[in-house]
Structures are given as structure tokens and as C-alpha cells.
Amino acid sequence: MRAPRTPLGLAAALATAALFALVVAGPLVWGDAAARDSVVDRLQPPSAAHPFGTDEVGRDVLARVLTATRLSVLLAVLATLLAVALGLLLGALPSVLGRRSGRFVAAAINVLVAFPGLLLALFFAIVWGAGARGAVLAIGLAGAPVFARLTQTLAASVAGQDYIAAARVVGVGRTRILFRHVLPNIAEPLIVNATIGAGGALLAFAGLSFLGLGIQPPGYDWGRLLNEGLDRIYVNPAAALAPGLAVVLAGLTFNLLGEALAAAVGRRTARVPPASAPQRAAARPAAPSEQTVLRVRGLRVSFPAPDGGWVTPVDGVDFDVRPGEAVGVVGESGSGKSLTAMACAGLIERPGRVEADRLEFLGHDLDRAPRSLLGTCLAVVFQDPMTSLNPALRVGRQLAEVAEVHQGLSRRAALARAVDRLRAVRIADPERRARQHPHELSGGMRQRAMIGAGLMGTPRLIVADEPTTALDVTVQKQVLELLARARADAGAAILFISHDIAVVSGLCDRVLVMYGGTVVEDLTVERLLSGPAHPYTRALLASVPHLDTDRDRPLATIPGRPPDPARRPPGCAFAPRCDRADERCATDRPPLTVHSGQHKVACWNAS
Numbered sequence: 001m002r003a004p005r006t007p008l009g010l011a012a013a014l015a016t017a018a019l020f021a022l023v024v025a026g027p028l029v030w031g032d033a034a035a036r037d038s039v040v041d042r043l044q045p046p047s048a049a050h051p052f053g054t055d056e057v058g059r060d061v062l063a064r065v066l067t068a069t070r071l072s073v074l075l076a077v078l079a080t081l082l083a084v085a086l087g088l089l090l091g092a093l094p095s096v097l098g099r100r101s102g103r104f105v106a107a108a109i110n111v112l113v114a115f116p117g118l119l120l121a122l123f124f125a126i127v128w129g130a131g132a133r134g135a136v137l138a139i140g141l142a143g144a145p146v147f148a149r150l151t152q153t154l155a156a157s158v159a160g161q162d163y164i165a166a167a168r169v170v171g172v173g174r175t176r177i178l179f180r181h182v183l184p185n186i187a188e189p190l191i192v193n194a195t196i197g198a199g200g201a202l203l204a205f206a207g208l209s210f211l212g213l214g215i216q217p218p219g220y221d222w223g224r225l226l227n228e229g230l231d232r233i234y235v236n237p238a239a240a241l242a243p244g245l246a247v248v249l250a251g252l253t254f255n256l257l258g259e260a261l262a263a264a265v266g267r268r269t270a271r272v273p274p275a276s277a278p279q280r281a282a283a284r285p286a287a288p289s290e291q292t293v294l295r296v297r298g299l300r301v302s303f304p305a306p307d308g309g310w311v312t313p314v315d316g317v318d319f320d321v322r323p324g325e326a327v328g329v330v331g332e333s334g335s336g337k338s339l340t341a342m343a344c345a346g347l348i349e350r351p352g353r354v355e356a357d358r359l360e361f362l363g364h365d366l367d368r369a370p371r372s373l374l375g376t377c378l379a380v381v382f383q384d385p386m387t388s389l390n391p392a393l394r395v396g397r398q399l400a401e402v403a404e405v406h407q408g409l410s411r412r413a414a415l416a417r418a419v420d421r422l423r424a425v426r427i428a429d430p431e432r433r434a435r436q437h438p439h440e441l442s443g444g445m446r447q448r449a450m451i452g453a454g455l456m457g458t459p460r461l462i463v464a465d466e467p468t469t470a471l472d473v474t475v476q477k478q479v480l481e482l483l484a485r486a487r488a489d490a491g492a493a494i495l496f497i498s499h500d501i502a503v504v505s506g507l508c509d510r511v512l513v514m515y516g517g518t519v520v521e522d523l524t525v526e527r528l529l530s531g532p533a534h535p536y537t538r539a540l541l542a543s544v545p546h547l548d549t550d551r552d553r554p555l556a557t558i559p560g561r562p563p564d565p566a567r568r569p570p571g572c573a574f575a576p577r578c579d580r581a582d583e584r585c586a587t588d589r590p591p592l593t594v595h596s597g598q599h600k601v602a603c604w605n606a607s
């Protein structure tokens, strides 16, 4: 972890050093003064000799508070360690046990977390009896469910990572996966939370000792001193104030340390270092001779189904996108267009699972492609420009981040480039707009800003998922023109998802028609308009109204409904709605094969 350079880090380091010094030196320096009684000095008010007064036997309150630091802090740390150890054990169990027992343990953890911690501590303190041991056990056990829940959540968040899947594939057992792959990857957030938890344990200790369930005389910690001070609060309030202050300051120290650790860990994980020299070489746009920007073979996207199995909405998609080419993806709602596009951009979130025989971007396996390559050469434009921009960050900053992280530009240079890109996407007064937050821009401007973000690098592929659906018709036209211009200027290929065939045929060279989670026809726009071969594409075209459509007749519709991904028929998914379907269509799934030239069709009875 890096040296504390922020004010928060510096404050945390100083406070922790001071507390540590008191833990070590407190009893050595002030131990004698804390034990020295003197009948004549009984119940003295604050004075120069005794800044917080004296107790019933004339001992100096300040010396006792400073001496009690060691016991108070050590007991809190011990209880926290116990809570973390038990929490780790309990939270890791669901990963080691089978699905059924794992669920049972997870449910038990949830119930324990919902139970108030201090009540639990009181219960355990009474079970184990008053005293230091009982209090450590009580606070440790009461804190364990929170850490168990944290461990369980963190373990689940790394469980879907590829390196865990790879370990499973080569037969590594669950326990070994837990210790070698899961725990090392969740250690940092656990340490941060344990540090903050120690502050809570300190307070809980003070509470138990104050209630007489913690440290017993002649021993004393801050809680006991607080208890004694409160007995004579009307005579000498400072005697209660001193241990109270000590608890607050030490608690704050733990919290500060936790916050500083969290900030350092956050910085480390959020900030991707600028590409190193070899990475930059890899990130350089691929040579123009390269034939394919995106190569997809046998792409499958699956999600866990409620019955415990998997449902596969995208099932065997094959296509290529060549440099500078604009490829449209059309199909009814639910045909798998967006999932295909998101899988190609590496954006399918867990628990979704992406499998493919080949999924390559600029010749790199998408899984292993350098992050800087994706950051500079792949741009994604989403349907809703409001949710794709961070509402808390200024627009210019968001665009600049791409150049800062992936191109190693300084903050100032990156911001200048952001303004330049906003100008390139025809946003008027880009300097002012760059300083604004997304909510201050119109929907069309936000979408242009998103395209501008994609143009911060040298995009070789722009994946646009229904980028104009949320916009009105005039703004829609401007955004389409902008995409076409980005394609012409930057030479970027476009994968354009839309349910609107008219829009697709205006922008694209080629069209992929999707049905039931797969590509059923891959054809040029000219071929699409002159006469496609797949009955589904024909039906889709017939359902689009155009200027020559006879208004006296009802619009053509495709009878029936698209198949549910969980209950797709074994043969052609379109067969139940197809007027050309025969027996073979019901049993054998037609592969996507060359129909003529570059035209491909997946149909046994293509025209």
C-alpha cells in the first residue's frame, strides 16, 4: 500500500502512531502514578497537578486513563480478531459446502446479522460471566455474523472469475480453491472492515465494562473508569470526561485508519496504470491489412434458471465484422441482439456466462485482450445516454478519464482532448458543456457525448445498442449522421443493434437477422431490400410499413410469438410460425450456411 500522501492518510498515520505509542508506553510511564493512592488527595477537582482530578483513593484520573489504553485497545483488537476469524470460517462455509448446505449456512448468517449486536454481546457476556475473557468472547461472537456476511458476499463476487473457473476445470478441490484463489483476493476489503470494526469493538467494550460485565476490579479499562467517573459526575465531571474522550479518540483513530486503508485500496483498484510500453504497442490500432475486427464463432450466453439449470438466450451465433464495415443486427424483441452485442464488448455481468469457440477482437481473444486495447479501440454507445454517463461527474472529466487511464495523457491534456472530441461530435460551446454535469445536457447531447467518449481513443469498433431509440426523430437523424461520420473519419467498424429495419438499412452495409438466440440470415442491405432468403426475414420486412403500403389493408404481422429461450424447439426455432416448415424443420436445427457469395442463411427451405 502506498505511503499516506493525502490529508486523510496523514491524519490516520499520526493518530495510529500516537495510539500505538500509548499502548506500549502508557503503563510504563504512568503506571506508578496511576497506582499511587493518597488519602489527602481524595476526590480532588481538576488542578495543574491532576488535570482531570483524582478518584476516591486519591489516584490521578489522567494517569489511570493513559495506563488503561493498553488493556482497552488490546481487548478490542482481540475481540475483533476473534470476530474476523469466526466470520471468515462461517462466511467461507457456503463456498466449501454443497449448494443445499451452503444455502442453509447463508440463511443462518442472514438471521444472525439481523439480530442486534449489542444484545447478542450482553447475552454472551452473561453466559460466560463477567470479566475480560467473557467480554472478549461476547464481543467477538457478536461481531462474527457481520464479517461472515461480508466474507460470503466477497467470496461470491470473485467466484465467477475466470481464474476460479480455470482452477475448477483442472480439478482443484473446493477447499483449495477457497484458500488459494478466493481468500487472497478478498483480504484487502476484509482488513479495511476489520480496522473499522475494531473501533466498534472498543465502544462495545466500554459499554460492557460500564455495565459491570467487562473488566473486574482491581483491573480497569476505559469502560470501568467511565463507570467510576459517572458515580461522582456532580462532584467532578472531568473524571468521567477523561475516559469518555479516550474511547471517542481511539474509536476515531480506528475509523480514520480504516477509511485511509479503504481509500488506498480503492485508489489501487480503481486506477488502472497508464499502459506500459509493450501494452501501448499492443494497443496500437491493428495494421490495415487485418481482415477482421470482430470474429464470433459459436457464441453462447447463458444465465442461471430458477430451476437450478441454465437458460441460453444466445445460442450459437457466428459472424464477422470487417474493418470499417457497418453491420446491423435486427430481430424481434428477445431474439438476443443486445446480449450478443454486450458479449462482444465483454460486458455480460455475472451470473451470466459467455462461451464461444472464438470471440476475437482485432485478432486478440476478447478475454485476454489487453485492457488498454479495449479502452482505446472499442467504443460502446448504449440506448439510454442518462444511465451510461456518471451523474456525479462533469462530462469533460468522464471523457478525459479514458485518455488519462489508457493513453497516459496528463489531466490537462486529457481534458483538452475531451473538449476537442465534444466539438467533433458537434456539441456547441464544448468548453462550457465539458464543465457541466450530464443532467444539464439534453438527451441528444448526452448521446453525442457518449459517442465523443468512444472517439477519445482510435476506435476500430463502435458497438451501438439501440442508440437512437430514446431520442426523437430529428435528434435520431443527427446521431445516425454522427455515427456515419465517425465511421468515415476514424475508419471504425460499427455493430449497430436496432429493431428498426429502415434505420439499419440507411446506416449499414450488412445485416444480421437474429431469431431465437441465433443468426438466421447474414446478408447485404441490397439483398435485404431486394429479396432475402429466410422466411423470417421476409416476414419481418413485410411487417414494416412503407410509402407504397396499401393503407386499406391491415399491416402484415408474423403469427405466433418468438420462442421462450428456456423452451426452444429442437429444430428450427422459427418452424412453429413458418409457412414453409416441414418435418425436418421440427427436428433438425438448420446451420448458417453460404447461400450465395457472402450471403448466409440458416434454413432448410430458403428461397
Ligand SMILES: Nc1ncnc2c1ncn2[C@@H]1O[C@H](COP(=O)(O)OP(=O)(O)OP(=O)(O)O)[C@@H](O)[C@H]1O
Pocket (backbone or CB within 6 Å): 303, 313, 331, 332, 333, 334, 335, 336, 337, 338, 339, 340, 352, 499, 565
Ligand atoms: N440478465 C438476464 N438474465 C436472464 N435472461 C436475460 C437477461 N438478459 C436478457 N435475458 C433474456 O435474453 C433474451 C434476449 O435478450 P436481449 O436483451 O438480447 O434481447 P433483444 O433482442 O436485444 O431484445 P430487445 O429489442 O427487447 O432489447 C430475452 O428473452 C431476455 O429475457
